Amino acid sequence: MINNLNPLKNYNWWSNIDKLILISTLLLLLFGVISMSSINQHFDGKFYFSADLLLKKHLIFCIVGLVIIFVLSQFSLKHAIYFSLFIFVLSIVLCVAAIFFFPETKGANRWIKFYNLSFQPSELLKPSFIVLSAVLLGRYKIKNDYSFFLNILCLIVISSLLILQPDFGMFILIFAVWLIQILSSNINLKIIIPIVLSFILVFLLCFFTLEHVKFRIMNFFFSEVGDNYQISKSLDSFENGGLFGKGIGEGTISKNLPDVHSDFIFALIGEELGGLFAILIIAVYIAIYVRIHIISQRSNNFFIVTSLTGLANIFIFQVIINISSSLNIIPTKGMTLPFISYGGSSFISSSIIIGFILLLIKEEKNAK
């Protein structure tokens, strides 16, 4: 076992990497490029984009994402944790900057802007916080010291930043994944119950103070409260596409759907590629998820189990929330579909998640 100090083993990147996850990710990237090239023809000029800018930008994101995955998966555990600590602190600083120093866009202070590039730092919080939380939990299980309260402190800081922005969906996402981590770490119920209660309190507060949260939830349950233009268009797209789709570039309804390139990309896929293909895409996501879980069930390292499942959950939750919103199963929440939607921040964040996952799986294999 000392052999895993052998540097040669780590340099053999291809034999150590999990091929299923890597290939699935590449497939998703391909679907994303296909959808984006279809939207591209339609968006030309509409959003003051110069020709092909949307597709060009998306291709750049793809390359950046692949580089991130490649580099991260070569890291060692130790470096990965240092790295996540680094981006955690960085993104918190940037979030604060976004709230106080940058102008409001679309009614929220989520973005920081340099020239034409805008970036959403809260996307980076997701993977880094989950990894750090797994570290702290692991420590708490052994030593029973203050690390758990440090964990809660981190969560409070993140939550208050996200609600101030406001980015309610991201808050729910991070909290849900964190709660699952806590629940599966066998923490004393006396600690968990107050956490859940205070979450409910925060939720109710948000419901009554944040106008758009209330609007969306009311709109979902009592559809006459407002116009649900996006949702009805999205469902129309699926209906129009049928089981086999209209063909790439033939979609008409989804092209007129606001935010089709980011939050409602799945409606475009439904219309152009068809319902069966849409299910195939879900199957690709599920394949990644199942693979991660099988490996985590085999592992006997608490940190790897907790962080792997946490990252897998955050990944699949994003998929589920996005797809369910576009099918009107849950209230609308603007959340991107990993690797398919347009958007640099979410692309980088998803790449970090997959990079971490590949790294953890590699370490798990090497440990045996």
Add this chain to the structure above:
Amino acid sequence: MFKSDGINYDNVRPKANLLSSKKINFHDKKDLIKNMKREKNLSFSKKSNLIFFLLCISFSFFISFNILKVTYKKKINPSTVQTKTKINRGKILDRNNEIIATSIDTNDLYVDIKKSLDKEKLKNVLSEIFRDKESIFFERIFNKEQYSLIKKNISPTELNKLRTVGDPAIKLHESNKRVYPQHNIFSNLIGLKTNELISKIEKNMNKELVEGKNLKLTVDLRIQNIVREELYKSLIEYKAKAALAVVMNVKSGEIFSMVSLPDFNPNYPESILPKTENNLNAEARYEMGSTLKIFNAAMVYESESEIQFNEFDISDGYQITNEKHILDDHIDEKILNFDDVFIKSSNIGSVKILESFGPKKQKKFFKKVGLTENLNIKGLNVVSNKLPINWESHSKFISYGYGLSLSPISLITAFSSLVNGGYKIQPLLIKNTNNQKDLKVFSSETSKKINDLIHKIVMDGTGKKAKVRGLLIGGKTGTSKKVEKGNYSEEKKITSFIGVFPANSPEFLTFVLFDEPQKNVSNSKETTGGNTAAPTFSKIVKKISPIITKDNYTKN
């Protein structure tokens, strides 16, 4: 397995000052990260992870199932998307191709506020154009900064005003709207179609209309207009609660006019009240009263019974049941012959005629005429007639028109067979859907005798006020008391007149009915079919007869 000698690069040993807390000490001899093999913790963690894993997977299956459901729906109805965008809903026309209902192209107005050049200006302009919207409405939309609907089906004037604004935030979506150029005239017959509502012919014939086919009806705009106008005048004059009228060809069954008052304007769906929305001709039923007596006469003629030469003593009244004793107060004579029973409309005479036949024959006869079966007319919603549960005990009441609730259209259909030579007919509302066979249910003799009898009723009997100069009219009045709190009311009545012309060989039938008329033309205390419905019949027929006797209104 792992030695904490500081060489193992897998170990993480953050310095204490990194997290600026002295309590938290990452430097740990026990190999924090790699060596946490607490079996108990691990197995618990794995088990609970498995639960969440299964939850996620099953939710994904749920989503996939939803996708299948949404996308598979399209297979069943492949034309939905195309009809929405391309085919306009078909027109509804009368028999002379006058437009009753049509669709026009309009626009729905949306705003995409994010794209606006000058939000304040846009808000002011919009609230200027759409003054009926409250200012809080715009306030809310402009605060939301979303893609929002302002108004559906905007008018051309509004559209022109919007075009002069020139703001990229204004988005127009193509749409269309159903309009009814005749306003109230056909409302209870056609119904209406808006984005949310659909009723009557628009609903029943929706399949054809959606495909873009025009629908040609047998009704005539001119006749319908005359009938509605006269009926409306009478409704006001008699202070009645409701009124209805039908004009029909007794041989082909074509309906030329069908009016039900009060009615509504289908262009303004918000103004529809519950009492105005029904087509009383088909969607209501009444105890018709004396009009049904004519079926007794037909029964006698058809069986060629000797009773038509008898005389009837009506002076003492008639004890039907222990509680019910009827009198004919309105008749001065004490002895009536067979024809007089109908001309004077004697209840006692009718019961006595029935006595010699019995309830079974009566029921059989009613079945033959078609009063017991459900009418099925394309485009109309016809309620079924309410028959007594126990025919035997009610048969005497039925002989003078009580105990049996009929929809006006079914009475008219049955009556047509009596006068048209004995053929059963099927009422027609939609042109070229005629598939009826000539089914003879009476002999021509019976029909001829009935025609003579109803002509006499108009000449000398209760229907005198139905006369029209220059036309031979035959008809029968009807007056019945309404049931109120379980008893027959003396005040509230249904008065009706069913008449045909020309009486020697009837072609056309007109039926008029008033619900709770309070006044009448002769200013007498008794309100009857003879002094309410009959005069209205006369006015209607006088005006429509020149139009209706043209060639294309008769059969063949």
